[in-house]
Amino acid sequence: MAQEMEVAPMSELTPGTVIGAGRYAVGNANGELFAVTRRCRHLYADLANGRVDKDGCLVCPWHGSKYDVKTGRMVRGPQGIFAKIPGLDAATIALTRVLPLGRGEVTVRGGTVYVK
Ligand code: FES
Structure with a gap:
């Protein structure tokens, strides 16, 4: 059974x-809390240093891949120089259909966010 971990006060x-x-x-994606495993499927950047865009997707801090936080699947592949490599976008997106980011269970109790 996964161990529950305190994340932060909800206010943060x-x-x-x-x-x-x-x-x-x-x-927090447009008011909905999520938890996904934090290593990008491209080159393993720490997704905890990423950002949530206006679509509610988690954007990788290194090369801008976007993830659907509900499914853990990549919805846009790596950008910049990596976007010019033929097939890379489709290959990494296909990889996350088979190996999406893991998803954790988020709860809020007494104004504090927890994950397991
Ligand atoms: S490491 Fe995430 S897009 Fe490259």
């Missing part, structure tokens, strides 16, 4: 915020 997890907690990047 405002919309658009992402915080690292153990193996998870815990965030």
